[in-house]
Amino acid sequence: MPPSSENSPALRPSGDEMASTAEDQIDRRADTAVPEARPQLPQRMVGPIAFGTILQPLNSSMIAVALVGIQAHFGAGPATAWLVSGLYLATAVAAPAAGRLADTLGPRKVSLAGLALVALASLVAPFAPSVGVLVACRVVIGIGTAAQYPCGLAMVRRAADRMRADSHNALAALTVCSQVMVALGPTLGGVLVGGFGWSGIFWANVPLTVVGATAILLWAPADPVRESSALRRTLAELDLPGMLLFVAAMGLLMYWLLSLAQTPFWWALGGAVVAGLCTVWRSLRAPVPFLDLRLLSNRALSFTYVRTIATYTAYYGIFYGLPQWLEESRDLGASGAGLVMLPLALMGIVSTLTATRVQKRRGPGPLLLIGSVVLAVGGLLLTLPTHTSPVWLLVLLCLVLGIPNGYNSMANQNAVYEAAPAAQAGAAGGLYRTAQYVGANLAAAMLALLIGTHSTDGGLHHTGLAIAAISGCLAVAALGRLRSGRARGLRTAAGA
Structure with a gap:
């Protein structure tokens, strides 16, 4: 009968090996142990962060019940479609840019700057003399609201890392706010338009931004100190040419599509194709493309x-x-x-x-x-x-x-x-x-x-x-x- 490996001198581990094996077993037990439960982020911090994110879904959906009133007020036709498209184009460009700026300047600063843009544009919009000015206000609102979600994520991550806390409750709050507000936007917008006219959907932003900014200043985590050189590097990596080409391609395409109901502007389609090809070229060549x-x-x-x-x-x-x-x-x-x-x-x-x-x-x-x-x-x-x-x-x-x-x-x-x-x-x-x-x-x-x-x-x-x-x-x-x-x-x- 062959000797047992446990009793064979050639296979018996040395003292150092036995110590190493024991340490490995302890490490393995530690790795497989149930992780220690971490506390949730406090609600007084989660609430202000999530509150700011309701502005984008609200402003994207409340407009659905205000378009008829705006058309009647300005005597406008298909041009009111730009009130929808302008905000979405601005959001598509501003959201990734705001995320990168938040990593450099700090998410709280960028979030507050976005809220200030929303408040300013919302104060101007009810007095807009034309649909064009109103579209410009919607673009600014799109830029300001686009900053809130990436900044919210960054603030949650920073707070969770600093406090060694579980961020699931905060992430769930961000998701719920987005889904619920975009769904309830037409209903809330209907109440506002019924009570204050089409301008009500803009006036509503003002108290919301004031409350949101106050809550962020009081309870959101402070921004870390950043080097000034980091801002220059971030601005260089934002790919501004790529952003402008994308906006040009989508804007010209929309201009052509909206013209199909009357006299098609074929030059706009040609410009959209050229800008689109340039966007592709830029995307394939830029180190960090938009x-x-x-x-x-x-x-x-x-x-x-x-x-x-x-x-x-x-x-x-x-x-x-x-x-x-x-x-x-x-x-x-x-x-x-x-x-x-x-x-x-x-x-x-x-x-x-x-x-x-x-x-x-x-x-x-x-x-x-x-x-x-x-x-x-x-x-x-x-x-x-x-x-x-x-x-x-x-x-x-x-x-x-x-x-x-x-x-x-x-x-x-x-x-x-x-x-x-x-x-x-x-x-x-x-x-x-x-x-x-x-x-x-x-x-x-x-x-x-x-x-x-x-x-x-x-x-x-x-x-x-x-x-x-x-x-x-x-x-x-x-x-x-x-x-x-x-x-x-x-x-x-x-x-x-």
């Missing part, structure tokens, strides 16, 4: 971005088109339109919570199929109402229309995270947000083309058909994604 288009070589990511653009074009077609029809054709007024839109908002919150559970068990594939199919059904349902339809039927319609947003948003967001390389997760997330803003801009152009200056039953029905067509293509793509995923799973199981 839009890292090299990520598009990842097929899964590029397909997700295209799907996101199409999804948000359809969703914002509902979000901005339906309130306009409720006000102008159904003659409910801003307050009535906001109340009818409330079920859509509430169902959107419920669907987001449901989609989170499904995502954990099934992944993004089923969510994409459910969201696309229900969005297509909702588009078809938009072809049914007329100006004599009862309110209860419109409420039921809004309940159905609120379902797909939670599923589509959750699925596309997780698809980006799954497909993005870990080292480029930030850049991939930035492109995802840009895709959302591009979709919102295209929705504004689609509505200007299909509805025009006055929303009629026919305009709503044409919008519904367009949404159904877009969503139908998305549903077919989602079904193909599910089938290919199952086929890969079967091949993997057979190989194992």
Whole structure:
């Protein structure tokens, strides 16, 4: 019988080896031990940080019920679409820039500067002499509100690291504020417009910015001391040429799309193509590009971005088109339109919570199929109402229309995270947000083309058909994604 390895002198460990082995076992036990529970960030700090982030979703969604009043006040037509597009273009450019400035100057300073911009533009907007000046105010508001979310994340991270605290409660608060406010925006906007006219959606920003700034000064974590040279390096890395080229490309494209309802400005399309090609060239050559288009070589990511653009074009077609029809054709007024839109908002919150559970068990594939199919059904349902339809039927319609947003948003967001390389997760997330803003801009152009200056039953029905067509293509793509995923799973199981 061979000697036991434990008793063999040749295999018996020495004293130093035994000590090392014992230390390794202790280290392994320490590594596998249940981590010590860390305290949550205090609510007095989380509240002020989260409060500032409500401004962007509010200002992006309250305008939906104010567009009719603004059109009537200024005698404007499709030009009011720039009130939507201007804010989204500004946000798409300002959000990543504000994040980098927050890392250099300190998030509290950048957040306060953003709040000051929002307050200033909101005080000027009610006295705007023209739609052009009002659009400029919306652009400034977009810049100021865009700073709040990246600055909020930076303040949460700094506070959690300094206090050795768990940041999950703070991150959840940021997410809830964003989802709830964008959903409740039309309802709140309807109340404000009903009480104060279209200017009410701007006046509301003033007390909100004052409260937010005061809370941040009192309870948000202080900024670290930064070197002056760091600011110069950050400004050099902001890729201002890339930002300007992107704005030029999107602005000229929108200008051409909005002109299709009357006399097409083909020169604007040519300029958009040239600016777009220059944007691509700049992205591939800049050391730190504003839009890292090299990520598009990842097929899964590029397909997700295209799907996101199409999804948000359809969703914002509902979000901005339906309130306009409720006000102008159904003659409910801003307050009535906001109340009818409330079920859509509430169902959107419920669907987001449901989609989170499904995502954990099934992944993004089923969510994409459910969201696309229900969005297509909702588009078809938009072809049914007329100006004599009862309110209860419109409420039921809004309940159905609120379902797909939670599923589509959750699925596309997780698809980006799954497909993005870990080292480029930030850049991939930035492109995802840009895709959302591009979709919102295209929705504004689609509505200007299909509805025009006055929303009629026919305009709503044409919008519904367009949404159904877009969503139908998305549903077919989602079904193909599910089938290919199952086929890969079967091949993997057979190989194992």
